[in-house]
Amino acid sequence: MTRVTATVLDGKATKDAIFAELAPRVAALAERGVTPGLATVLVGDDPGSHWYVKAKHADSAKVGVTSIRRDLPADISQQKLEAVIDELNADPACTGYIVQLPLPKHLDEGAVLERIDPAKDADGLAPVSLGRLVLNQPTALPCTPRGIVELLRRYEVPIAGARVTVVGRGITVGRTLGLLLTRRSENATVTLCHTGTTDLAAEVRRADIVIAAAGVPGIITPDMVKSGAAVLDVGVSRVDGALAGDVAPGVEEVAGFLSPNPGGVGPMTRAMLITNVVEAAERAAAG
Numbered sequence: 001m002t003r004v005t006a007t008v009l010d011g012k013a014t015k016d017a018i019f020a021e022l023a024p025r026v027a028a029l030a031e032r033g034v035t036p037g038l039a040t041v042l043v044g045d046d047p048g049s050h051w052y053v054k055a056k057h058a059d060s061a062k063v064g065v066t067s068i069r070r071d072l073p074a075d076i077s078q079q080k081l082e083a084v085i086d087e088l089n090a091d092p093a094c095t096g097y098i099v100q101l102p103l104p105k106h107l108d109e110g111a112v113l114e115r116i117d118p119a120k121d122a123d124g125l126a127p128v129s130l131g132r133l134v135l136n137q138p139t140a141l142p143c144t145p146r147g148i149v150e151l152l153r154r155y156e157v158p159i160a161g162a163r164v165t166v167v168g169r170g171i172t173v174g175r176t177l178g179l180l181l182t183r184r185s186e187n188a189t190v191t192l193c194h195t196g197t198t199d200l201a202a203e204v205r206r207a208d209i210v211i212a213a214a215g216v217p218g219i220i221t222p223d224m225v226k227s228g229a230a231v232l233d234v235g236v237s238r239v240d241g242a243l244a245g246d247v248a249p250g251v252e253e254v255a256g257f258l259s260p261n262p263g264g265v266g267p268m269t270r271a272m273l274i275t276n277v278v279e280a281a282e283r284a285a286a287g
């Protein structure tokens with residue numbers, strides 16, 4: 001019997017294509033004397049967060065976006081961290097910035113996000129940005145949800161009318177993704193599953209698109225997936241030091257589309273961050 005294997009939703013190749021599209025836009029801004037600048041605020045020593053921030057600055061360099069880094073000690077006080085936020089809000093070289101999450105437990109993440117000038121919120125995670133998203137007002141979109149929608153679109157996975165099951169209610173993916181997918185421009189029907197969901201397998205089985213963002217290795221097994229569904233693996237766990245996604249082996253034989261992990265949604269998150277910064281610079285240049 002011939003085994004069918006899902007089409008790979010290649011986030012790395014798509015990121016490279018997006019960067020190739022952004023580079024001339026950055027060059028056009030340069031001709032007008034505008035250089036977009038991305039700043040990152042990184043608190044502490046988490047190796048994963050360090051990797052992400054380093055990658056974000058490498059991406060910026062590839063596209064012609066300048067970099068500002070604020071690497072801060074794990075025991076920084078709330079007051080000192082907020083002073084760094086205030087500096088970036090006032091810095092004309094900083095078009096947009098992100099505070100790498102999660103922050104150490106002693107810090108008030110909500111207060112930090114609230115302090116970000118919405119005009120410089122490159123992550124779309126500040127309360128005003130999320131409120132604008134809810135109200136259908138123009139705003140920077142959260143990078144991972146935007147990356148998921150972009151990846152689906154570029155591979156022509158039908159979204160309008162699709163049943164989407166999102167697994168995981170974290171702020172960077174699950175909780176915000178439904179806001180994008182239920183806009184009229186996407187028109188999907190979304191179910192958000194979490195630890196209180198009574199029959200996860202049934203919710204996944206009826207989905208045309210599954211977004212696995214629980215951070216539980218292998219939680220999505222082949223028997224849970226409808227034949228031909230698109231499955232995007234966004235979960236990040238470390239098992240014996242290696243990255244482990246939420247999607248178990250064998251799903252590629254049932255799904256129609258599968259985003260690998262690594263190499264799927266992660267690179268798209270980075271591509272959308274740089275896109276958000278370039279768009280902010282274009283808005284500022286237009287006055």
Ligand SMILES: Nc1nc2c(c(=O)[nH]1)N[C@@H](CN(C=O)c1ccc(C(=O)N[C@@H](CCC(=O)O)C(=O)O)cc1)CN2
Pocket residue numbers: 048051052055098099100101102123143144172243261262263264265266267269270
């Ligand atoms: N302020 C934010 N914090 C966090 C966000 C976010 O969007 N904004 N999302 C995640 C982490 N994240 C971005 O910051 C991110 C995750 C993954 C990748 C990525 O390219 N991953 C690679 C694999 C990397 C590895 O081997 O560990 C891949 O998937 O191929 C980039 C960015 C939480 N925090």
